[in-house]
Amino acid sequence: MKQIRPKLPVLILSMHLEEQYARRAFRAGAAGYITKDRSRAELVKAINKAITGGRYASPTVAEKLVFDMERGTDRPLHEALSHGEFEVMRFIALGKTVSEIAEGGDVVAAAGLPLSPRAQPTAATAPADERDGARKAHGFP
Secondary structure (H helix, E strand, O other): OOOOOOOOOOEEEEOOOOHHHHHHHHHOOOOEEEEOOOOHHHHHHHHHHHHOOOOEEOHHHHHHHHHHHHHOOOOOHHHHOOHHHHHHHHHHHOOOOHHHHHOOOHHHHHHOOOOOOOOOOOOOOOOHHHHHHHHHHOOOO
16 A cells, blocks of 8 residues: 555554554554554544554554563564464474464464465475376476
8 A cells, every 4th residue: 555655644443452463564654553442532533643644553552562662672583473473483384284284273363364274285285196196287297
């Protein structure tokens, strides 16, 4: 959106309270971040703030962002990940397939990832005999 209309203020209305989502939104150029559980009056306040060129974060998100800043930026990047995101990253590092990660259920849901245990294997994750058959079907040796 910012590439198409760089001066357009974007206010993110999200169901996610975690500050890592707000941090990512602000880094991407959002003018504000507010969660869906906030009042209508606060939403109007956020919209007005964004329209006038300001920045808006709900008090809860703002406090979490400040605490995060106070901790410093010298901490490892993986510490900024949610528990679910960290677990998915760990599974990837262990060489798990998308299907195997999706079978983690709660971990995948906690990371907010739309993975399904019925995920179709890619060429990289399909068994060798399936890959060979697919290559031959498409005219490759």
